[in-house]
Amino acid sequence: xxxxxxxxxxxxxxxxxxxxxxxxxxxxxxxxxxxxxxxxxxxxxxxxxxxxxxxxxxxxxxxxxxxxxxxxxxxxxxxxxxxxxxxxxxxxxxxxxxxxxxxxxxxxxxxxxxxxxxxxxxxxxxxxxxxxxxxxxxxxxxxxxxxxxxxxxxxxxxxxxxxxxxxxxxxxxxxxxxxxxxxxxxxxxxxxxxxxxxxxxxxxxxxxxxxxxxxxxxxxxxxxxxxx
Amino acid sequence: xxxxxxxxxxxxxxxxxxxxxxxxxxxxxxxxxxxxxxxxxxxxxxxxxxxxxxxxxxxxxxxxxxxxxxxxxxxxxxxxxxxxxxxxxxxxxxxxxxxxxxxxxxxxxxxxxxxxxxxxxxxxxxxxxxxxxxxxxxxxxxxxxxxxxxxxxxxxxxxxxxxxxxxxxxxxxxxxxxxxxxxxxxxxxxxxxxxxxxxxxxxxxxxxxxxxxxxxxxxxxxxxxxxx
Numbered sequence: 001x002x003x004x005x006x007x008x009x010x011x012x013x014x015x016x017x018x019x020x021x022x023x024x025x026x027x028x029x030x031x032x033x034x035x036x037x038x039x040x041x042x043x044x045x046x047x048x049x050x051x052x053x054x055x056x057x058x059x060x061x062x063x064x065x066x067x068x069x070x071x072x073x074x075x076x077x078x079x080x081x082x083x084x085x086x087x088x089x090x091x092x093x094x095x096x097x098x099x100x101x102x103x104x105x106x107x108x109x110x111x112x113x114x115x116x117x118x119x120x121x122x123x124x125x126x127x128x129x130x131x132x133x134x135x136x137x138x139x140x141x142x143x144x145x146x147x148x149x150x151x152x153x154x155x156x157x158x159x160x161x162x163x164x165x166x167x168x169x170x171x172x173x174x175x176x177x178x179x180x181x182x183x184x185x186x187x188x189x190x191x192x193x194x195x196x197x198x199x200x201x202x203x204x205x206x207x208x209x210x211x212x213x214x215x216x217x218x219x220x221x222x223x224x225x226x227x228x
Numbered sequence: 229x230x231x232x233x234x235x236x237x238x239x240x241x242x243x244x245x246x247x248x249x250x251x252x253x254x255x256x257x258x259x260x261x262x263x264x265x266x267x268x269x270x271x272x273x274x275x276x277x278x279x280x281x282x283x284x285x286x287x288x289x290x291x292x293x294x295x296x297x298x299x300x301x302x303x304x305x306x307x308x309x310x311x312x313x314x315x316x317x318x319x320x321x322x323x324x325x326x327x328x329x330x331x332x333x334x335x336x337x338x339x340x341x342x343x344x345x346x347x348x349x350x351x352x353x354x355x356x357x358x359x360x361x362x363x364x365x366x367x368x369x370x371x372x373x374x375x376x377x378x379x380x381x382x383x384x385x386x387x388x389x390x391x392x393x394x395x396x397x398x399x400x401x402x403x404x405x406x407x408x409x410x411x412x413x414x415x416x417x418x419x420x421x422x423x424x425x426x427x428x429x430x431x432x433x434x435x436x437x438x439x440x441x442x443x444x445x446x447x448x449x450x451x452x453x454x455x456x
Binding site for chain 1: 320321337338339340341342343349350352353354357359362365366367368369370371374375376377
């Protein structure tokens with residue numbers, strides 16, 4: 001099993017038959033020692049963060065599979081804190097597709113002249129390119145096409161699939177009185193078949209969730225949502 | 229004649245009959261004493277900068293009128309360094325519509341992972357909101373609609389009108405062997421009729437122009453383009 005990529009929060013190992021193993025780490029993104037899913041740098045290490053993220057991810061990928069959504073998920077091993085997934089090719093050097101239900105985070109920082117914190121955003125979708133050096137800039141469908149990253153048709157497909165997936169996740173969270181404010185997804189194409197797949201993870205580290213108007217930190221979210 | 233707004237590079241006075249007078253100043257935007265049309269702060273004062281900008285603006289607004297493009301331009305007075313225009317209502321708190329023929333400036337800073345400086349961009353259009361405090365962030369058609377700034381239909385109209393206008397400007401510049409790399413326009417609605425109008429100015433301060441691969445600073449551009 002060869003290490004092929006050392007990520008900020010996960011390491012990636014090659015397996016046979018177009019599969020890879022993701023080893024979840026206890027490193028989380030953040031700044032000044034505070035866990036911030038929107039940050040681009042590893043801010044701190046929290047015991048159990050990797051396992052917590054994997055439990056959430058397994059839960060959501062299994063729910064999505066039940067609803068017929070294609071994902072890269074194959075199996076999870078909680079003892080090893082690892083997940084086997086189908087190998088996928090990202091779009092360009094990687095895109096993040098963000099779905100926003102309320103104005104917080106970078107949307108609010110950009111557009112505070114036109115909205116208030118917490119305003120409803122009706123499943124607004126936007127795309128950013130993964131580029132730590134340049135702060136993950138947003139990119140329009142026109143620019144994605146111009147730079148040969150994504151066709152207009154693929155953009156529309158990603159956008160409607162994102163709304164569908166995030167609607168399922170929002171509904172699951174709502175069952176525990178948790179409100180999804182925003183979430184980021186990643187997609188790729190199955191290396192073997194070319195099919196569009198939801199990839200990466202779905203955990204507290206990818207979303208902002210509130211309860212009775214208060215933000216719930218990622219690890220507390222997992223305890224609250226999945227129970228002890 | 230009442231001063232109604234003191235801008236960075238122009239002051240605005242009220243006139244009768246839904247008209248206003250724009251008084252061009254010698255203040256130009258830039259940083260560290262260098263004229264930079266993309267900057268948000270007044271960087272320096274250059275004798276004659278206001279008159280130079282007005283001459284260019286008058287030239288282009290007159291060419292555009294000949295081609296049937298609706299603009300706010302009524303008349304120019306070079307001695308007074310002022311221009312009478314129709315009063316217009318901006319979209320939201322003001323938008324800038326950028327048309328890019330080559331990758332330079334903020335496009336390159338955002339997307340350098342996918343393009344090289346000077347790459348052809350095929351009249352790529354993007355919109356930014358005027359918001360100095362937040363660095364004039366780009367905004368998508370979806371977000372413009374969500375925030376009630378611009379409908380999808382208005383966005384499409386602005387985009388195609390921008391390509392048409394910038395094509396005319398590019399062609400005029402090319403007659404003097406000058407190449408337009410990018411340009412920003414502003415639009416509004418005629419306060420009297422509601423018609424879509426090209427507003428603001430069209431000068432070296434709104435565009436990047438190159439000659440034989442070298443950038444031409446705004447005042448040199450006016451001398452080169454309009455002659456002594």
